[in-house]
Amino acid sequence: MYTVADLKKGLKLTLDGDPYLVIAFDFTKPGKGQALYRTKMRNMINGTILDRTYRSGETFEPASLEERQMEYLYKEGTHYTFMDQQTYEQVVMEEAAMGDAKNFLLENLKVDVLLFGEKAIGVTLPNFVNLRVIQTEPWAKGDTSGNDSKPATVETGYVLRVPPFIEEGELITIDTRNGEYYTRVKG
Amino acid sequence: MSSFRRANLHLRARIMQAVREFFVARGFLEVETPHRIPANAPEEHIEPGRAGAGYLHTSPELCMKRLLCRGYGKIFQICRCWRDNERGRRHAPEFTMLEWYRCDSDYSDLMKDCQELLEQVVRTVCGGTMLSYQGGEIGFGDGMRRISVREAFERFGGTTIEAALRNGTFDEIMVTAIEPALPQDKPVILMDYPAQMAALARLKPGDPTVGERFELYAGGLELANGFSELNDPHEQRTRFLEANAGRARAGLPALPLPEPFLADLGYMPPAAGIALGIDRLVMLCADAERIDDVIAFTPEEL
Numbered sequence: 001m002y003t004v005a006d007l008k009k010g011l012k013l014t015l016d017g018d019p020y021l022v023i024a025f026d027f028t029k030p031g032k033g034q035a036l037y038r039t040k041m042r043n044m045i046n047g048t049i050l051d052r053t054y055r056s057g058e059t060f061e062p063a064s065l066e067e068r069q070m071e072y073l074y075k076e077g078t079h080y081t082f083m084d085q086q087t088y089e090q091v092v093m094e095e096a097a098m099g100d101a102k103n104f105l106l107e108n109l110k111v112d113v114l115l116f117g118e119k120a121i122g123v124t125l126p127n128f129v130n131l132r133v134i135q136t137e138p139w140a141k142g143d144t145s146g147n148d149s150k151p152a153t154v155e156t157g158y159v160l161r162v163p164p165f166i167e168e169g170e171l172i173t174i175d176t177r178n179g180e181y182y183t184r185v186k187g
Numbered sequence: 188m189s190s191f192r193r194a195n196l197h198l199r200a201r202i203m204q205a206v207r208e209f210f211v212a213r214g215f216l217e218v219e220t221p222h223r224i225p226a227n228a229p230e231e232h233i234e235p236g237r238a239g240a241g242y243l244h245t246s247p248e249l250c251m252k253r254l255l256c257r258g259y260g261k262i263f264q265i266c267r268c269w270r271d272n273e274r275g276r277r278h279a280p281e282f283t284m285l286e287w288y289r290c291d292s293d294y295s296d297l298m299k300d301c302q303e304l305l306e307q308v309v310r311t312v313c314g315g316t317m318l319s320y321q322g323g324e325i326g327f328g329d330g331m332r333r334i335s336v337r338e339a340f341e342r343f344g345g346t347t348i349e350a351a352l353r354n355g356t357f358d359e360i361m362v363t364a365i366e367p368a369l370p371q372d373k374p375v376i377l378m379d380y381p382a383q384m385a386a387l388a389r390l391k392p393g394d395p396t397v398g399e400r401f402e403l404y405a406g407g408l409e410l411a412n413g414f415s416e417l418n419d420p421h422e423q424r425t426r427f428l429e430a431n432a433g434r435a436r437a438g439l440p441a442l443p444l445p446e447p448f449l450a451d452l453g454y455m456p457p458a459a460g461i462a463l464g465i466d467r468l469v470m471l472c473a474d475a476e477r478i479d480d481v482i483a484f485t486p487e488e489l
Contacts, residue, residue, distance in 0.1 A: 030402075
């Protein structure tokens, strides 16, 4: 159980059955008056932002969150299925909760799935993934336009900017934190 | 330490010096009273920190009033005070308070002191009477705006004091609606609080529904709280007991009553006293948004 004294940026708590992340917090108090704890919170499932003001004596349930390493199995419609390789337990995540992670997911990739109770609400990828380029324009030798990058589509359907020398069929490394090209995989 | 904070510690020292010069020049005696005391004035919303068998003082007010009872007429003190669980952009649980008391005076004399003190401090440390705070310009050389709490609730709070007290939203409306809407061009005196919000203040002659209490604001910052002092020991005991009853309703432990203070209070001449947050004054002069920028160490750095 948390009290108002525990409130701070980054605290995760349960409100109306959903997990919330405190993203802004301010303590105010007229000298002789009642303390007010003003917060801004983000719903960790649907992203809704909430403004709430609390007073001394109020309490909160912590959000029971757990991160587990799982393997990505397959996608069906807008549902992504992951499996815990120790227990063989499977969880399904909505595409909306995946965020940008869906751009980098290949079958059998090992990821960290964030669970709120039984519900999968987020996924953390390795910082770098290797994906194959399935479409990009060839590098026109003698191109003097000065462009130092061109668009390329990788096997997940994600489009990013790559250096001109990258060719179709090549394997490249992408930094999943910013979605940018990192390097070419040799061999 | 950031260069902003470093400069502010120098500014802080100059402000403290200017404050002392102001009071000494007006015949106030600088006093020091014990910081560890057996009992504070019980307050519903102020948590004293324990110290041995007693408490750290949350304000030097009780000992300073007892000095008035012993014949001191004009006294001031700058000291550290402690209030548990108060930590925010404008709050640290240990902070510096300036308090001054004057006999044969009432709260209107304190308002005049406030205006002169602010003007002198700003003139000394900023070299003029205009100050820029968080994007606004405040003039300190041209008086203050006086607004009654009743008027402030009706103009800025969208409700009446009575309704706010009934719903228990008085402080919330004060912080969220009224304080941000107060005029910013001059310091503001918010005056005449409902009697139950003025536990140590004398009731206004001719209107017993309000206490002669005021708060001083500048740039939206609450700087000081002053009042015409209550000097009826029986009435004071009743208000302390009411504070403890309020604490009981909020699930907080009762606090001991300051009996020697109550015993002396019957001998206190008519007087007025005020507490001003030095850290807030430094924030104002430094154009600092956070108290952390004007103190040498934050609680988290210890």
